[in-house]
Amino acid sequence: MATTNWLMASPTPSVFLHPSVNPRLAFASIKNQTLVKTRVSFLTNAKRRLPVVLSMTATEEGAVKSVLPGNGISIMVNGCTGKMGKAVIKAADTAGVNIVPTSFGSASEAGQTVEVCGKEITVHGPTEREEVLSSVFEKHPELIVVDYTIPTAVNG
Template sequence: MSSTVKASPSNNFRPKLNFLYGGSGISFGSRVNVALSKPRVPEVLCMSTPTTTTTQHQVTPMSKHNDVAILVNGCTGNMGKAVISAAYSAGLHIVPVSFGSTEEAGQMVEVCGKDILVHGPSDKESVLASVFDEHPNMIVVDYTVPAAVNDNAELYSKVGVPFVMGTTGGDRDRLYKIAENSKVYAVISPQMGKQVVAFLATMEIMAEQFPEAFSGYSLQVLESHQAGKLDTSGTAKAIISCFRKLGVSFDMDQIQMIRDPKKQIEMLGVPEEHVPGHAFHMYHLKSPDQIVSLKFQDNVCGRSIYAEGTVDAVLFLSKKVKSKAGKRIYNMIDVLREGNMR
């Protein structure tokens, strides 16, 4: 009932929080420069373990939450597998069922010693309803594809099962409308990394407290993800919304999407081993007279930060369901504000 993962190397690896590419400060153009020296790799939130050392150890549950059952829709993908591993380590009950395409139907996926059967589209409603009857404390986690977001939300709402929507993309207005019109509890967030969400929450507070503070400023946005991510970063869109409230004019189609591995390594400094799984975001503000320049950056290597945040969202939602809370639709900022992060 376990799987092997790579342990941390002997050197003390720590995530860094830098708000400037190549430094730890904010650069105010040519007149003032508070930027510190450039590190070897521009890491802001690099939460995955470096791979120079590959000691293996057994994954065992760290805490017990056996009263919470989790079904991960999208277990064939890397993110889905990462969530299952994190949920197993936290002691959640893993429901051995998932859903996929017609081609994936019948596959058996093994994660942490758990055999998970993938069902196709034709029987997903009946299977989900049956499993929910068997596990009334179950919460579904969705890490599928953007095109499936709205249909999946309708399925969860129809069956009545609480869900955590980690998949980005889809029609987000429709997604919220589906959830709000149903009686299900849900956590919906374009970003599940707790530390990145904390930064986003700070941006939202700043936008609320200081509207139009950057009126007239121009904005450049660059986001880099693994080639398999087809949609534009939901995190970037959320941050841009904050900048708009701060007075910046910016269209979403101006976002620079980097999916070329060569550019990611050479231009952005993405570690080669993390090209298949990373999330780099850079935001560059300039004053109208070009003498003030501010850069914000968050870089994530690996998927563990999202997986751990997703498990926290599941535990949070489980409490809301049990307490029959009046509010039903939440995001990761709500999870953070609860103050019970593991």
């Protein structure tokens, strides 16, 4: 291999870095061709260690499109009236995951509207679960459901 001024991620050469045009950065990414699910180490022809800065950006349009209903991953948190349910919604919202404005809870919570992160989430009781869940799956095909309901809400 010829001596060149670039870095390659290993074990799979999926990230190639080249000298950056910005004098403050040592290297910049050329193209991320595939995802690497293992640790990434960098091979270089130089004997010295180099600081590496990696950054990823997305267009605003692409970021918005990925969290609209029907695009990307959506999360529905059952039992969202509790402390853990609210914490998961806040974390998902911060991460940019689409929050489904529907939740399931106990019969006593049915009909409530809970506001978390500026989003109003309607809580449905056990008697409505089949009908509501099928409509949620139609709108959000890539759905993750997190369940913090109490056992009596699920079992009757």
